[in-house]
Amino acid sequence: MSTRIAFLKGHGTENDFVIVPDPENAVDLSPAAVAALCDRRAGIGGDGVLHVVRSAAHPEAAHLAAEAEWFMDYRNGDGSVAEMCGNGVRVFARYLQHAGHVTEGELAVATRGGVKTVRLAKDGDVTVGMGRAALPEGDVTVSVGERSWPARNVNMGNPHAVAFVDDLAHAGDLLSPPPCEPAAAYPDGVNVEFVVDRGPGHVAMRVHERGSGETRSCGTGACAVAVAAARRDGADPAVTGTPATYTVDVPGGTLVITERPDGEIEMTGPAVIVAEGEIDPEWLDAAVRRRS
Numbered sequence: 001m002s003t004r005i006a007f008l009k010g011h012g013t014e015n016d017f018v019i020v021p022d023p024e025n026a027v028d029l030s031p032a033a034v035a036a037l038c039d040r041r042a043g044i045g046g047d048g049v050l051h052v053v054r055s056a057a058h059p060e061a062a063h064l065a066a067e068a069e070w071f072m073d074y075r076n077g078d079g080s081v082a083e084m085c086g087n088g089v090r091v092f093a094r095y096l097q098h099a100g101h102v103t104e105g106e107l108a109v110a111t112r113g114g115v116k117t118v119r120l121a122k123d124g125d126v127t128v129g130m131g132r133a134a135l136p137e138g139d140v141t142v143s144v145g146e147r148s149w150p151a152r153n154v155n156m157g158n159p160h161a162v163a164f165v166d167d168l169a170h171a172g173d174l175l176s177p178p179p180c181e182p183a184a185a186y187p188d189g190v191n192v193e194f195v196v197d198r199g200p201g202h203v204a205m206r207v208h209e210r211g212s213g214e215t216r217s218c219g220t221g222a223c224a225v226a227v228a229a230a231r232r233d234g235a236d237p238a239v240t241g242t243p244a245t246y247t248v249d250v251p252g253g254t255l256v257i258t259e260r261p262d263g264e265i266e267m268t269g270p271a272v273i274v275a276e277g278e279i280d281p282e283w284l285d286a287a288v289r290r291r292s
């Protein structure tokens with residue numbers, strides 16, 4: 001009988017993940033295996049997988065091993081690879097704390113989007129240094145049915161289109177990716193955020209995530225929204241010299257985002273481990289075969 005694979009389940013503002021601790025990178029996490037694990041009816045269920053690997057043991061992160069012991073090998077629920085996951089990196093850090101690999105304080109985590117610094121307390125919310133946003137030039141349009149909106153192209157390591165709308169219901173059922181034009185602006189696909197104002201420095205959003213569909217939250221998306229809102233509100237910290245803070249309500253909770261005058265963005269929000277167990281290798285083999 002093959003070895004059972006450990007897993008945990010966790011979430012950050014209800015963006016939920018199957019966590020697979022695999023320090024030596026020994027588990028074959030094919031796209032079909034990831035999709036099987038994330039299946040909400042036939043698998044464990046999740047928006048994505050947090051594969052926890054020592055940087056030194058992963059070909060994509062070995063060059064970062066001196067800076068960050070651990071690599072967040074993030075996968076979307078459909079099995080595709082993404083550069084970064086803002087809610088995921090908080091949950092990843094919470095798992096390292098839960099497993100006794102780290103204690104409170106600052107922790108560097110390697111991601112495909114670079115090394116991120118996480119501040120962990122004993123419990124409570126987790127803060128992540130998300131780096132700087134890039135704002136590619138050019139007009140982008142997002143549409144849903146007959147409606148369309150101008151959108152801001154924001155890259156947080158991964159691509160986002162942020163559209164300010166009058167009513168979040170106008171995003172519809174979000175069962176399929178909302179078209180973004182021009183397609184050339186997003187050669188690798190895009191995460192789309194729909195945003196309404198709630199008050200000064202306070203917005204609410206829904207998101208359709210590349211590779212996962214509509215989720216209850218997206219951390220990189222909330223950062224992209226805060227950056228787009230600050231530019232729209234004339235509160236660009238690089239211009240005003242003052243940090244801009246936005247409270248971003250998502251269907252699964254609330255994130256607080258601050259952009260500093262040097263462009264560095266910090267995100268604070270919850271990170272929760274809810275369960276742990278073992279994956280039956282025979283079930284996983286069969287599920288992978290069915291998907292291949």
Ligand SMILES: N[C@@H](CCC[C@H](N)C(=O)O)C(=O)O
Binds near residue numbers: 086211212217220
């Ligand atoms: N939910 C994540 C983002 C996950 C990756 C995204 N779907 C992509 O493909 O870029 C977050 O919290 O940032």
